[in-house]
Amino acid sequence: MGVYRSYSDSELAYLLTQGDELAFTEIYNRFYGLLFIHASRRLNDEEEAKDVLHQLFESLWVKRMQVAPDGNLSAYLYTAVRNRVLDVFAHQKVENRYVDSLQDYIDQDHVLTDYMVREKQMARLIEQEIDALPPKMREIFILSRKENKSHKEIAMELGLSELTVKTQVKKALRILKSRLGLVIYVAFLFKNYH
Structure with a gap:
């Protein structure tokens, strides 16, 4: 499955x-x-x-x-x-x-876009999925998407390589896209977290 x-x-x-x-x-x-x-x-x-x-x-x-x-x-x-x-x-x-x-x-x-539910509900669901990520991946993702830090800044802050940070961000996005569905992922995730 x-x-x-x-x-x-x-x-x-x-x-x-x-x-x-x-x-x-x-x-x-x-x-x-x-x-x-x-x-x-x-x-x-x-x-x-x-x-x-x-x-x-x-x-x-x-x-x-x-x-x-x-x-x-x-x-x-x-x-x-x-x-x-x-x-x-x-x-x-x-x-x-x-x-x-x-x-x-x-x-x-009429005010709904692409039949989606209201933005606050979507943001809450996205938060739940972010919280469900593995701890280190979640920490890196939040620093990247919500605090707008570069891969280099995150690597220095956490004592990791830039490649590790980049890989973890990509994995997080892939997981969230699979759980949230492509339409929601594009419409809301990048608006709020990119």
Whole structure:
């Protein structure tokens, strides 16, 4: 299963269309948390959000042949969640508060970029992934990305070679990209940490 973490979203999408269950599991692990946050914020109901996600991933497996193997997997999943959230609103009793919620959702959705959740939530998730890095790698990465220190400065401060620092930063970025997904990695990581 470990090797699947290194696959890109498009590689996983292709393997999914081939009926690869491990690829499906990796997609689930990679995206469930982000999609759940998105759905629960919109619905303001965690149980409802769990139902939406359960139905979404069940449908994803059943309709796996319809996934574009070279498409944007992240956008595909966020669009699917958005549509399911709208379905939930549509099936609620037609009371003012549901109509207002639906309009608020549509209004707010226009400000989302590429179907991503709000920046603060993304930053929090990125922080969690950085915290999960091996201690030395995390220390080097934070000095590089958050304190904007050069490889040479970090090497001198920690008593390491520049090559070691450079290698550790590259490894950290590779790990974060595999865990966060390419779209999130590009949109948020470099904005906040580069």
